[in-house]
Amino acid sequence: MKLLLHICCAPCSVYCIDTLRAEGIEPSGFWYNPNVHPYQEYKARRDTLVDYAAAIALPLYGEDEYGLRPFVQAVAGDLDHRCGYCYAVRMDRTARFAAENGFTHFATTLLVSPYQNHEGIRAAGERAAEKWGVEYLYRDFSPGFREGQAKARELGLYRQKYCGCVFSEEERYAKQIQRDRENFRQKVM
Numbered sequence: 721m722k723l724l725l726h727i728c729c730a731p732c733s734v735y736c737i738d739t740l741r742a743e744g745i746e747p748s749g750f751w752y753n754p755n756v757h758p759y760q761e762y763k764a765r766r767d768t769l770v771d772y773a774a775a776i777a778l779p780l781y782g783e784d785e786y787g788l789r790p791f792v793q794a795v796a797g798d799l800d801h802r803c804g805y806c807y808a809v810r811m812d813r814t815a816r817f818a819a820e821n822g823f824t825h826f827a828t829t830l831l832v833s834p835y836q837n838h839e840g841i842r843a844a845g846e847r848a849a850e851k852w853g854v855e856y857l858y859r860d861f862s863p864g865f866r867e868g869q870a871k872a873r874e875l876g877l878y879r880q881k882y883c884g885c886v887f888s889e890e891e892r893y894a895k896q897i898q899r900d901r902e903n904f905r906q907k908v909m
Contacts, residue, residue, distance in 0.1 A: 723747045723857060724781070724821075726814040726828040728884070729765045730772040730877045735868025736829045736861050737778060748779040748823070752813045754787025755806045756884040762786050768878040781821070783813065791885065799887055803837060806885065807844035815848035815856070825855040832861035832868060835883070 723740065725747040727733045733749065740747050751769055756762040766784065773780040794809075795802035811828065818826040826849070830841050842858050849856035861868075872879055882889040890897075 721745055722822065722824045724750050724814060724818040724823040724826045726750050726752065726810060726826065726830070727769055728753055728829050729880060730769040731869055731872035731879050732829040732832045733769070733772070734871050734875070734877075735864035736832055736859075737776065738868075739861060739864060747827070748781060749773055750814050750817060751780065751782030752785065752810055752817075753884060754785045754809070755791050757788050757791070757886040759786055759788075761880065764878050765880060772875070772877060781817065783817070802885065802887060804840055804844070807837075807841050808847070811841070811844040811848040812851065815845075815852040815854050819852040819854045823854060825857045827857040827859055829861070831859055832865050834862045834865055838862070
């Protein structure tokens with residue numbers, strides 16, 4: 721098996737790579753995350769992955785596409801369902817790269833997160849596999865999420881606080897935004 725592993729960020733890759741290697745599968749990494757915003761967040765995640773891949777001798781490929789405008793244009797009409805687009809675009813690009821570069825399989829570190837829609841990711845991966853003629857390796861890595869995050873913390877890897885897009889960051893602060901809004905109303909009215 722020649723596996724291309726889509727990597728959303730270094731911390732999420734830790735458990736996935738360790739698990740695959742323990743099974744005798746030597747993955748190659750692939751960075752393609754045009755959903756991550758703002759740019760400084762994108763850069764921090766990308767650069768952390770580059771350094772981590774070098775430290776663990778992981779071959780790393782990627783497409784360095786900071787895609788704020790195309791992402792926002794694609795999801796603006798239906799923000800509540802943006803994750804489906806996000807999964808599809810990343811799985812499609814990963815499958816295409818895998819097919820064009822001699823990989824037999826592809827997978828994703830997105831499946832380590834218990835906060836992601838695993839069925840949505842799986843469906844996007846299967847569609848991309850069929851389109852590009854490469855096998856999709858579905859793995860539910862989520863049982864190792866906490867272990868991987870703990871190891872990432874020990875390694876001093878940059879660990880983000882939200883999924884990636886600016887809308888997920890907004891959701892992260894939803895309760896605080898509501899409290900601040902209520903405090904503001906009390907002060908001005």
